[in-house]
Structures are given as C-alpha cells and as structure tokens.
Amino acid sequence: MEITNSLIVHGGPYFPNLEELVLSLGDFEGGVEELVSGKLVCDSFSCVKSLTLTFVDFDSSDVLGFMYEIIWGFPNLQTLTIKALSSDSYDHEDPSLELCTLMEQLQLLNVVLENFEGLENELFFIKKLLACTPLLKKFTIRPDPTLLFPGGYEEKFKVAKKLLRFQRASAIADVDLDWS
Template sequence: MYDMSIKFQQPFAIELVRGFPNLETLVICLQLKEVDLGYIKGLENDGYLMKSLLAGSRFLKKMIVRFSLLGRDDREQLKFAKKLLTLHRASPTAETEIIEQ
C-alpha cells in the first residue's frame, strides 16, 4: 500500500483520479524507470500528469507518450508536444518519445 499522506502527493493523486474518469488501475512508484502513456489527447490534466512524473522521477530513463489522433487538431498536438519537451526533468538522462496513434 502506498502512503499518499505526503503533502505534495495527496492533492496530485486526487486531481489525477478526478481528471481520468475511466482510470482502472493506478500504481505510483517513486523509482520509475520507464513510463508509457497511451491515448493522450493533450488536455490540461495530461500535461499535469506528465509534468509531475518528469519532475518527481529522478531514475526515469524513458517516457513514451502516445497521442490519440481522434478529434485533435495537429497544431494543438504539436504545441502540446513542444511544451512537453521543455518540462523540467528530475533525471538528467530522461528521454521523451512522442508517438501518434
């Protein structure tokens, strides 16, 4: 069982669950090495999730972001992808791969 009582993690977890109504499983680990996010639409909550993962995962080696092409403007996805690439990373070796689905 993961202790969500740490001051900065509790509000993040609550917003994460609220922002993803179809979430079935959530596993949180402070020593993430690889993250694979599927069907990302580039919404504000998607950005918060990625920002938190990059900033809080000092052992992260790779983050894969799979964009959902359904109903999204290419310009909006490009803007979101550029923003993602500028986010602070706790791990100096973390790579980000962006894939369109």
C-alpha cells in the same frame, strides 16, 4: 487472477512478493468509486515493480486521487503503464491540480501513457512525473489514434512544445511522443 476490490485495497499481506500489478479502473461492477473509496495499503505491496492502470479517467478527481496515491505509494515501482479512458466530454475540469501535492522522488525507469488526448490533467500528470523521477530513462506518450487534434499539425506542435518545456529530474530521460 481476478480478485475483488476489497482484496486489492487490503490484499497486500496476501501477496508479499507480488512484483507486477494490473488494475483496471473501469471494469468493476460497483464502478470505479467502489475501488477508489477504499484506502489502499501501499506499504503491503512493497515488492511491486511494474504497475499497469487501465481505463484511467483523467476527468475524475476520485480516479486521479487514487492514481496519485498508488503511484507514489509503491516505493519500488520501476515501470508504469497508463491506458487513459477516452474522454466523452469536452468540458474538462482540472482536479489534478488540487490533488497532487506530493513531491517525493519516484524510482520509475520507464513510463508509457496511452490514449493521450492533451488534456490539462494529463499534461499536469506528465509534468509531475518528469519532475519526480531522477532515474527515468524513457517516457513514451501515445496519443489516442482516433483523436483528431483541432488545428492538425499546429495543435500537435503546441502539445509537443509544452512537453519539451517540462523540467526533468533525470538528465537522461527520453520523452517519446509517438504520433503514429
């Protein structure tokens, strides 16, 4: 079903039993700013267990703020899939470091991050999720297949090493870095 931005932002009461939500942050005519400028009423979406966010721009503070709000706002969220938007520029800011001060525990069991580029904002987001998900079973990270990490294997090793150092709230969490 395709619905308008305002219905997404204020539509919780219309879908009280909605369990799966897919939001494309790059397909709106008014641009992502129109979607994220509205205040999402997450309490109205209390049944959402599965969330997929596509075209997530980790360089946009507006998108990151909206993403943090929605993820930490859904109390029963168990499965999260994020498909990042490939970055066109190499001049990256770190807006996520300022935006996410939330430390509330999440109920997530499974997370998938696709088109991972190793950006600082992506690494910070992963670190935050791992620290706030005591029930997490699997976190799958799939790098952008078209991306050639500078330095090849050495750069891949550095990224993997950073990921291994992140503290995890879950003793059973499996972090799968899928380079294939």
